[in-house]
Amino acid sequence: MTAPALQATGLTKTFRGPGGETVTAVDGIDLTIGSGEIVAFLGPNGAGKTTTVDLFLGLTSPTSGTIEVYGGAPHRAVADGRVSAVMQTGGLLPDFTVGETVQAIAALHGRPERVDVVIERAGLGPLAKRLVKACSGGEQQRLKFALALVPDPDLVILDEPTTGMDVGARQEFWDTMRADAADGRTIVFATHYLAEADAFADRTVLMAGGRIMADGPTAEVRAAYGGQTMTLRPPAEVVGPHGIDPAWLARVRAAVAPLGITDVEVSSASLEAAFLALTGDPTTPTTRTTRPEEALR
Ligand SMILES: Nc1ncnc2c1ncn2[C@@H]1O[C@H](COP(=O)(O)OP(=O)(O)OP(=O)(O)O)[C@@H](O)[C@H]1O
Structure with missing residues (x-):
């Protein structure tokens, strides 16, 4: 063999x-x-x-x-x-x-x-x-x-x-x-x-x-690890050099909360959820729009 x-x-x-x-x-x-x-x-x-x-x-x-x-x-x-x-x-x-x-x-x-x-x-x-x-x-x-x-x-x-x-x-x-x-x-x-x-x-x-x-x-x-997530693409005008506009994130949070949505991740990397779920790493690579602090909870 x-x-x-x-x-x-x-x-x-x-x-x-x-x-x-x-x-x-x-x-x-x-x-x-x-x-x-x-x-x-x-x-x-x-x-x-x-x-x-x-x-x-x-x-x-x-x-x-x-x-x-x-x-x-x-x-x-x-x-x-x-x-x-x-x-x-x-x-x-x-x-x-x-x-x-x-x-x-x-x-x-x-x-x-x-x-x-x-x-x-x-x-x-x-x-x-x-x-x-x-x-x-x-x-x-x-x-x-x-x-x-x-x-x-x-x-x-x-x-x-x-x-x-x-x-x-x-x-x-x-x-x-x-x-x-x-x-x-x-x-x-x-x-x-x-x-x-x-x-x-x-x-x-x-x-x-x-x-x-x-x-x-x-x-x-x-x-297996990405789970069921909903991914949003933010409009270009709310994405600046430091990530997504926090005021815009707050508006999204307010808009989806009444629908019972508890976890919305804004991401463009499909392995991102697996990476975060398993490592809990806050220094996520790939794009500015995928940092956990930008996930809406
Ligand atoms: N020669 C060394 N002496 C002491 N600690 C070390 C040494 N080499 C690696 N480590 C430690 O071992 C751990 C794993 O390091 P390693 O470089 O293998 O990780 P990595 O996944 O390749 O990270 P990176 O993406 O930053 O390159 C780290 O905590 C690092 O500080």
Whole structure:
């Protein structure tokens, strides 16, 4: 039988906090991810997503429990080129061109024949002669993605790959990813953007406090935890830079209260209800119109 891409059992990681206290970043995760799955790890800041990704990549060791990647130690899978990562920050040389960067990494891997294919796959053809430092944040992330593809890995792990990108760049990045995933690569990504999990992942693992709060097909996670909600789109004139006009919210509250409505959420993100219900996180991403304090109760 073929080993799953990732298998975690009782996976736990603790750190010592600034005051000497124990911080449990990952708290007894059991998880199996099969080949070809596209899985989002979704959760608020501090949920344990980055630590989980680090454990998957062998960048840190579990305090207890086990993690296997293709049936072996994570660092082995990385060394064998079966697993690649696109991390949040760092890693590029600013004075290389995009093309030189890909060539250098391909040479390190002994895979010079991969240069053209990964440049094309990451949509970097028109940028090949541009210096890395002249590339936008989104373009640099696409370059990192290209580098991750050099060994032709079976599994790509991305830790919040679109952090800092504007909406257009984010869209472009995921279009690139989607085209690549169509080839059957296993993709695991951490995000706190609900819309990214919703749009891109077949399966969503919702994390909070180091634990898995929900795990299933993205549509099911949404349906099971999103509950029955009524979503309103406010008129544009009541949405300002600081969110929805509180006076308008008060008028809506007054208008619906006599109808027996106790909970109306103004939202444009369909996983939002699941996220809030399970994590109670007040720093919700995606849009200004989805913050819990703007829900009408
Ligand atoms: N090296 C460390 N030392 C001490 N505490 C840590 C360390 N790394 C992470 N933590 C703590 O572990 C918890 C989980 O952090 P982690 O970075 O894994 O969360 P995250 O879900 O990736 O958050 P974010 O979305 O902000 O990146 C947090 O409380 C964090 O402060």
